[in-house]
Amino acid sequence: xxxxxxWILGIHMTKFGxxxxxxxxxxxxEAALAALADGGVSMKDMGxxxxxxxxxxANGIGQQLQKQIGQTGIPVYNVAxxxxxxxxxxxxxxxxxxxxxxxxxxxxxxxKLAGAxxxxxxxxxxxxxxxxxxxxxxxxVATIDGRVGTETMPGVFAQVGMEYGxxxxxxxxxxxxxxxxxxxxxxxxxxxxxxxxxxxxxxxMGDVMIAYPNTRPMCSANCDGAAAAVVVSGEKLKTLDxxxxxxxxxxxxxxxxxxxxxxxxxVLPDVNTLTRQAASQxxxxxxxxxxxxxxxxxxxCFATAELVHYxxxxxxxxxxxxxxxxxxATWRDGRTPVNVSGGLESKGHPIAATGIANIWEVCHxxxxxxxxxxxxxxxxxxxxxxxLGSACGVHVLxxxxx
Amino acid sequence: MGRQIPLVEYLxxxxxxHLEANECSxxxxxxxxxxxxxxxxxxxxxxxxxxxxxxxxxxxxxxSMAAPGIPVPFVASVIDCGGTSVRANVINTxxxxxxxxxxxxxxxxxxxxxxxxxxxxxxxFGFEPLEEPDGA
Numbered sequence: 001x002x003x004x005x006x007w008i009l010g011i012h013m014t015k016f017g018x019x020x021x022x023x024x025x026x027x028x029x030e031a032a033l034a035a036l037a038d039g040g041v042s043m044k045d046m047g048x049x050x051x052x053x054x055x056x057x058a059n060g061i062g063q064q065l066q067k068q069i070g071q072t073g074i075p076v077y078n079v080a081x082x083x084x085x086x087x088x089x090x091x092x093x094x095x096x097x098x099x100x101x102x103x104x105x106x107x108x109x110x111x112k113l114a115g116a117x118x119x120x121x122x123x124x125x126x127x128x129x130x131x132x133x134x135x136x137x138x139x140x141v142a143t144i145d146g147r148v149g150t151e152t153m154p155g156v157f158a159q160v161g162m163e164y165g166x167x168x169x170x171x172x173x174x175x176x177x178x179x180x181x182x183x184x185x186x187x188x189x190x191x192x193x194x195x196x197x198x199x200x201x202x203x204x205m206g207d208v209m210i211a212y213p214n215t216r217p218m219c220s221a222n223c224d225g226a227a228a229a230v231v232v233s234g235e236k237l238k239t240l241d242x243x244x245x246x247x248x249x250x251x252x253x254x255x256x257x258x259x260x261x262x263x264x265x266x267v268l269p270d271v272n273t274l275t276r277q278a279a280s281q282x283x284x285x286x287x288x289x290x291x292x293x294x295x296x297x298x299x300x301c302f303a304t305a306e307l308v309h310y311x312x313x314x315x316x317x318x319x320x321x322x323x324x325x326x327x328x329a330t331w332r333d334g335r336t337p338v339n340v341s342g343g344l345e346s347k348g349h350p351i352a353a354t355g356i357a358n359i360w361e362v363c364h365x366x367x368x369x370x371x372x373x374x375x376x377x378x379x380x381x382x383x384x385x386x387x388l389g390s391a392c393g394v395h396v397l398x399x400x401x402x
Numbered sequence: 403m404g405r406q407i408p409l410v411e412y413l414x415x416x417x418x419x420h421l422e423a424n425e426c427s428x429x430x431x432x433x434x435x436x437x438x439x440x441x442x443x444x445x446x447x448x449x450x451x452x453x454x455x456x457x458x459x460x461x462x463x464x465x466s467m468a469a470p471g472i473p474v475p476f477v478a479s480v481i482d483c484g485g486t487s488v489r490a491n492v493i494n495t496x497x498x499x500x501x502x503x504x505x506x507x508x509x510x511x512x513x514x515x516x517x518x519x520x521x522x523x524x525x526x527f528g529f530e531p532l533e534e535p536d537g538a
Contacts, residue, residue: 129519130518130519131518131519131520131522132407132518132522132524134407134411136435137435137436138410138411138412138434138435139410139411139412139436140409140410140411141407141408141409141410141518141524142409142515142516142524143469143471143472144409144410145468145469145472146465146468146469146472146476146478146491147409147472147491147515147526148409148410148489148490148491148526148527149478149479149480149489149490149491150463150465150468150476150478152465152467152468152469154463154465154467155463155465155478158463159461159462159463159478159479159480160461162461162462162463162504163460163461163480165504166460166461166504166505173499208466209464209466209475210465210466210467211463211464211465211466211467211478212463212464212465212466212475212499213463213499214463261431261441261442263431263485263486263487264480264487266433266434266441267434267480267487267488267489268461268480268487268489
């Protein structure tokens with residue numbers, strides 16, 4: 001029988017950063033075991049496992065993980081959905097519960113990415129003799145990345161931010177740098193962040209330029225990490241003990257979208273329309289409106305991306321992202337705190353872990369377990385990720401008595 | 403001069419080099435690569451459509467870190483060519499924010515990317531500013 005009541009029972013993220021002595025399975029196991037312990041359950045209770053590891057997508061991280069922490073015969077879904085891989089894993093477990101196939105499920109995302117450098121912009125195979133021959137869907141005779149625009153992530157997202165500035169005005173290099181200044185400042189309160197160093201505006205603007213207007217501290221930090229969540233049906237939750245019920249966080253909306261066709265979406269990936277559609281579906285599913293949000297963890301893969309998502313997520317009126325940021329609204333003491341974890345720019349971005357780690361952050365505030373970072377009295381939050389290709393995950397989470 | 407071939411098939415060389423899209427015969431959506439069906443309407447009929455060679459700079463970035471072999475910095479951009487968006491580098495200008503401005507008018511220009519072992523030259527394209535910044 002279909003159900004629509006799903007809760008996060010347990011959740012964990014590892015410290016993000018460099019873990020030279022741990023492999024992806026170690027990190028996934030650490031996150032999974034701790035999420036199970038946090039929820040007061042074990043692998044034997046799980047009815048489904050969804051796992052994501054983007055860089056090793058062919059390796060079956062789910063089954064590898066089972067061999068380390070419990071082979072119980074349950075179905076495993078290995079998912080890969082660009083930077084939305086973790087959110088997709090969670091959504092897969094949520095769907096299994098909503099479909100009535102099981103009562104409890106585990107979602108895991110893990111990535112080893114420290115020192116990975118620039119992502120995107122694939123090259124061409126080399127041959128011994130160099131003779132031009134049209135190749136691929138564009139019939140190109142040589143590498144086009146860098147000659148016909150750029151496919152690297154910092155460049156793509158730089159253009160996304162600049163396009164917003166062209167349309168609405170006010171989006172200067174300094175403004176984008178101030179967004180980064182906010183997130184680096186927030187990260188100082190996060191002991192699990194890969195980088196937790198406050199940076200001045202001058203330091204950010206004067207750092208190495210990667211793709212104007214994104215300097216190095218304005219780009220997401222490639223690092224290692226894992227995150228995992230245990231989800232449970234409302235019906236099952238009612239049978240669990242009072243502590244488990246008190247700490248459970250309601251998944252009020254779980255949405256995944258891809259980008260619909262728009263003029264230009266294949267020239268410059270459209271990160272806007274799919275986010276707008278995901279957000280509006282999430283608000284409709286949950287009955288929550290943007291003004292109700294006590295905190296938002298959004299996909300600031302680059303400082304330029306954060307700006308457009310204020311608008312896409314409806315945190316401000318359309319076209320008003322610049323004045324919204326300038327009002328101080330998105331600082332942790334503002335009206336709608338955004339990325340109090342430090343965001344991808346400082347907390348780090350181990351790709352497949354990110355979509356669960358942002359939910360970990362929101363859950364900890366809703367449970368009043370966020371320590372020095374706690375947003376006082378938080379009862380509702382939103383987590384957003386986007387993956388190019390494209391995929392967008394939005395989850396609305398609420399503290400509510402089960 | 404040896405033989406020349408375009409860097410990409412959608413660049414048409416000759417007297418007046420221009421870009422050419424595969425246009426969906428049902429809904430008019432345009433694609434620069436080969437398509438199995440239209441991503442917008444599902445139609446399977448396509449015809450060639452020439453793209454305006456002048457346009458307006460709608461978005462850009464100045465890329466300082468790129469794959470080996472690609473000279474940096476370069477200006478990557480999206481140009482609005484009469485309602486069709488084109489991805490291209492802005493060329494024949496100084497790659498800094500003083501010389502490249504959102505909303506500036508640009509036009510298609512070609513250049514030789516390199517030659518292969520048979521002496522065949524690959525011709526690439528970019529867009530160059532139509533006028534100096536501030537009308538100078």
